[in-house]
Amino acid sequence: MATTETTLPERSTTPAHRDGNVLRWLTAYTASLVGDSVYFVALGWSAQKAAGPTEVGLVMASGALPRALLMLGGGVVADRFDPRRVILGSDTLRCLLILAAAAGIALTAPALWVLVAVALVFGAVDALFVPAVGALPPRITSPDQLARVTGMRSLSMRLGQIAGPPIGGLAMGLGGPAAAFAVAGTLFALSLPLLLTVRIRSLGSRDSERRPRPGTARQDLLDGLRYIRRHRLIGPLVAAGAICELGLIGTLNVGMILLNAERGWGPSGYGWIVSSFSAGAATSAALLAIAGWLPRAGLMMAGTLLVGCAGAAAIALVPTLWLAAVLAAVIGLCAGIFGSLDNALIQTAADPAYLGRVTSVVMLTMVGLAPLSYPLVGAAIGAWGAAPVFVGCGTFASLGVAIALVSSAVRRAELPRGS
Numbered sequence: 001m002a003t004t005e006t007t008l009p010e011r012s013t014t015p016a017h018r019d020g021n022v023l024r025w026l027t028a029y030t031a032s033l034v035g036d037s038v039y040f041v042a043l044g045w046s047a048q049k050a051a052g053p054t055e056v057g058l059v060m061a062s063g064a065l066p067r068a069l070l071m072l073g074g075g076v077v078a079d080r081f082d083p084r085r086v087i088l089g090s091d092t093l094r095c096l097l098i099l100a101a102a103a104g105i106a107l108t109a110p111a112l113w114v115l116v117a118v119a120l121v122f123g124a125v126d127a128l129f130v131p132a133v134g135a136l137p138p139r140i141t142s143p144d145q146l147a148r149v150t151g152m153r154s155l156s157m158r159l160g161q162i163a164g165p166p167i168g169g170l171a172m173g174l175g176g177p178a179a180a181f182a183v184a185g186t187l188f189a190l191s192l193p194l195l196l197t198v199r200i201r202s203l204g205s206r207d208s209e210r211r212p213r214p215g216t217a218r219q220d221l222l223d224g225l226r227y228i229r230r231h232r233l234i235g236p237l238v239a240a241g242a243i244c245e246l247g248l249i250g251t252l253n254v255g256m257i258l259l260n261a262e263r264g265w266g267p268s269g270y271g272w273i274v275s276s277f278s279a280g281a282a283t284s285a286a287l288l289a290i291a292g293w294l295p296r297a298g299l300m301m302a303g304t305l306l307v308g309c310a311g312a313a314a315i316a317l318v319p320t321l322w323l324a325a326v327l328a329a330v331i332g333l334c335a336g337i338f339g340s341l342d343n344a345l346i347q348t349a350a351d352p353a354y355l356g357r358v359t360s361v362v363m364l365t366m367v368g369l370a371p372l373s374y375p376l377v378g379a380a381i382g383a384w385g386a387a388p389v390f391v392g393c394g395t396f397a398s399l400g401v402a403i404a405l406v407s408s409a410v411r412r413a414e415l416p417r418g419s
Contacts (some may be wrong), residue, residue, distance in 0.1 A: 016145040017152060017289060021199050025140055028194035029133065030156040032091060035187030037164020038171065039098060042180035043119060045172050046110040059115045063123030064367060070127035071364045076220045078132040078356025083139065086132035088195050093125045095188035102181035110177055130367075134359025138352055139200040144293075144416040147344040151288030154340055158282045224357030233349045234358060236407035240400035241342050242365040244305060247397025248312050248335075249366075250373035251390050252277070258378065259316055259386040269321050276325040280332025288340045298413030301341040302404040308334035309401065313394025316387040345413050 016022045040060075047059040078086050101118045137149050171180040229235055260270040294300055311331040318324050343362075350358050380389045404410045 015292060016141050016148040019141065019145070022141055022145075022149060022152070024194050025136070025198045026152055026156055028191035028198070029153065030159055031187050031191040031194070033156055033160030034164045034167065035094075035098075035184045035191075037160050038168035038180060038187060039122070039184040041165055041168025041172065042177055042184055043115060045180070046105065046177040047112070047115050049177065050110045050112050050115065059112070059119055062116050063119035063126070065123065066120055067123040067127050067130075067367055068364065068369075070124055071130065071360045071367070072221055072224075072357070073217065073360075074127040074129075075131040075224060075357035075360025076217050077128055078135045078359070079224070079353060080220065082200075083132040083135040083356065084195065084198065084200055086128055087136065088192060090125050090129040090132065091188050091191055091195070094122060094129070095185050095192070097121055097125070097185075098181050098188065099185035102178045102185060105176075105181060106178035130363050131356040131360040134347075134363070135352075135355040136200070137347055138355065140198060143348055146347045147294070147297075147340070147415045148289055148292035150340045150344040150347065151285045151290075151292075154285035154336060155282060155289060158278060158285060161278065221357065224354055225361070227351070227354050228358060228361060231349070232407070232409040233413055234346055236403055236410050237342055237346055238358070238362060238365075240302075240305070240404040240410075241339075241362060242369070243400035243403060244309075244338070244397050245365050245370040246373060247393045247400070248309070249370040250377035251312060251393045252331075254374045255316075255377050255381060255386065255390060255393070258381045259390070262381075262386050263321075265321050265324075269324075272321065272325045273315075273328045276328040277332035277335075280329040280334075281336035282332075284333045284336030285340060288337070288344075293415055293417045294337075294341065295414075297341050297345060297415045298404070298410040301338050301345070301413075302401050302410065304334040304337040304341075305404070306398060306401045308338060309394045309398040311394075312397065313391045316390035341415075344415055348415060349413075 043063075044060055097118065101114070104114060137146060137153070141149055167183065168180050171183045175182075227234075228238055256273060257270060260266060260273070263269070288294065308331050311327050311334065315324055315327045315331070318327060346358060346362070347355070377389060377393070380392075
């Protein structure tokens with residue numbers, strides 16, 4: 001597969017939101033994200049038609065296992081090879097897998113073992129796709145535009161979450177599981193020609209003289225972990241993000257459902273709270289995409305994380321639904337700013353030779369470790385109620401603020417100022 005390389009200026013003359021190269025990549029990424037959402041709808045409803053609620057949970061969780069186990073290895077692959085080729089290869093595999101599943105389901109009723117096999121393979125391929133996506137932005141734009149690209153990427157993620165389920169539901173209603181899988185596969189296919197037109201640049205290592213030569217996959221992985229641990233800025237940023245995910249993801253997902261049931265707000269109340277959170281997160285992404293730069297990025301990141309943690313702790317204490325929805329919007333806004341700045345600072349500071357491995361560690365905390373808190377949060381709320389658990393989890397997540405502020409590198413961190 002051919003690679004289109006070019007020499008891009010260190011400081012871009014065109015803002016990322018008007019850069020055709022970035023927009024082609026973003027369109028391809030968005031199509032892939034919407035395809036992801038449609039795939040999960042198709043998988044869940046196909047499992048529901050084939051078996052009971054327990055089996056639905058088994059099918060939906062089966063893809064997370066290989067994704068978590070192989071994510072760090074995917075980071076090694078992204079750093080050893082051209083990230084765009086890894087994205088193209090993994091998207092091609094996902095496309096073929098889902099279209100094959102669509103054909104198989106069209107010919108016969110969906111069998112549970114087939115759905116589990118599809119989920120397992122899809123999760124394994126995703127472990128290659130995700131780190132490569134994280135390693136690509138510095139190769140398609142200049143450092144001063146990375147914050148803007150991060151905001152644009154966050155908007156794409158929100159669009160995928162909003163547009164994917166209705167598209168998947170419509171396809172299920174019109175043509176059943178086979179049609180939904182076919183739509184997901186088609187969306188993956190649409191991203192491929194766009195990715196082929198994206199121009200990338202070859203980035204030299206900033207620490208090429210000190211960085212050891214590539215060894216075995218295990219040596220490369222350990223080298224990446226040592227790089228994160230020793231880096232004065234990236235180490236605290238990764239640690240702060242991991243603590244935040246572990247503390248908040250369980251309450252914002254599982255805990256929010258149980259809170260609404262406890263308060264009698266019901267599914268509609270849950271919908272209002274989740275929608276408000278998403279609106280706040282989308283607003284923050286749009287802010288960063290338009291502004292392209294925020295002052296005192298390290299301190300602002302820590303400050304928004306602190307406000308978000310306080311909001312997550314307090315949301316179980318407010319007496320009415322509308323206050324909870326307003327607070328959820330504030331939490332989403334702060335979480336979006338924190339996440340975008342954290343990611344942009346990591347992208348800017350990381351040696352390009354390690355970006356895939358750095359991304360894999362960041363994503364492992366989100367898709368591998370954070371979901372482990374789900375049963376703990378559920379059991380704790382069942383035993384003590386929502387309020388003390390939300391307060392405790394918000395307090396735990398605020399340790400990430402302490403980790404960030406202890407680091408002088410984080411306190412002084414700034415993003416390159418773009419046009």
